[in-house]
Amino acid sequence: xxxxxxxxxxxxxxxxxxxxxxxxxxxxxxxxxxxxxxxxxxxxxxxxxxxxxxxxxxxxxxxxxxxxxxxxxxxxxxxxxxxxxxxxxxxxxxxxxxxxxxxxxxxxxxxxxxxxxxxx
Amino acid sequence: xxxxxxxxxxxxxxxxxxxxxxxxxxxxxxxxxxxxxxxxxxxxxxxxxxxxxxxxxxxxxxxxxxxxxxxxxxxxxxxxxxxxxxxxxxxxxxxxxxxxxxxxxxxxxxxxxxxxxxxxxxxxxxxxxxxxxxxxxxxxxxxxxxxxxxxxxxxxxxxxxxxxxxxxxxx
Numbered sequence: 063x064x065x066x067x068x069x070x071x072x073x074x075x076x077x078x079x080x081x082x083x084x085x086x087x088x089x090x091x092x093x094x095x096x097x098x099x100x101x102x103x104x105x106x107x108x109x110x111x112x113x114x115x116x117x118x119x120x121x122x123x124x125x126x127x128x129x130x131x132x133x134x135x136x137x138x139x140x141x142x143x144x145x146x147x148x149x150x151x152x153x154x155x156x157x158x159x160x161x162x163x164x165x166x167x168x169x170x171x172x173x174x175x176x177x178x179x180x181x182x
Numbered sequence: 183x184x185x186x187x188x189x190x191x192x193x194x195x196x197x198x199x200x201x202x203x204x205x206x207x208x209x210x211x212x213x214x215x216x217x218x219x220x221x222x223x224x225x226x227x228x229x230x231x232x233x234x235x236x237x238x239x240x241x242x243x244x245x246x247x248x249x250x251x252x253x254x255x256x257x258x259x260x261x262x263x264x265x266x267x268x269x270x271x272x273x274x275x276x277x278x279x280x281x282x283x284x285x286x287x288x289x290x291x292x293x294x295x296x297x298x299x300x301x302x303x304x305x306x307x308x309x310x311x312x313x314x315x316x317x318x319x320x321x322x323x324x325x326x327x328x329x330x331x332x333x334x335x336x337x338x339x340x341x342x343x344x345x346x347x348x349x350x351x352x353x
């Protein structure tokens with residue numbers, strides 16, 4: 063008797079499940095470029111992420127260049143009070159600093175270019 | 183392959199699962215355009231979080247969890263959602279009245295969902311529209327599996343009572 067009740071309950075439950083499954087059933091939605099749109103958005107985001115650091119470096123360097131030059135020119139007269147042997151070292155180093163900054167920027171640009179070529 | 187952030191491979195996963203995700207969100211949001219926008223956001227979030235996918239559960243279960251979170255976030259933020267829901271509510275009420283006046287008409291989803299509260303609606307959609315297991319629903323909704331089972335049971339009882347479905351009717 064007990065098993066009969068359980069079987070009846072299962073049968074009812076199955077029937078209810080079938081009814082619900084048919085009510086919730088929906089037709090598949092065609093892609094129609096949906097996935098392509100998302101992939102292109104993802105690629106765009108990858109690009110933005112890749113370019114963010116080099117662009118930030120370039121912008122930062124552009125902003126920092128003028129104050130840095132002013133600072134160096136302000137400090138230059140002070141070098142007269144420093145002995146010649148000590149003063150000559152940074153004087154030689156200063157032109158190299160610009161080269162280092164430019165080299166860094168060129169390096170960042172080169173890395174970005176390589177990534178671009180790799181991606182395409 | 184996807185874990186190494188391969189956009190093309192991820193595109194293939196989107197192609198495979200977009201229909202299920204969009205259908206899920208359309209049932210929740212009751213607005214096709216809004217649902218498709220949410221589906222796009224969902225896949226973008228999935229891309230950002232792909233490194234957290236362990237590969238142990240089903241991918242669709244994992245994406246649907248993200249879809250549900252995206253839906254909840256949008257609901258909290260968007261006024262548009264409230265407007266749509268209000269409109270959908272009126273339509274559901276109308277559908278329910280029509281259903282009561284014509285019981286022989288086949289039960290449609292709007293009518294059926296109108297009988298349920300939001301939590302029951304979400305769990306029933308997960309279960310019957312998406313075919314997720316109780317464990318997957320439990321993970322997606324962050325509810326204990328026992329609670330999910332009892333909510334499904336309660337929702338089915340509500341539907342059975344509301345629409346006067348006799349035990350023999352569909353047996």
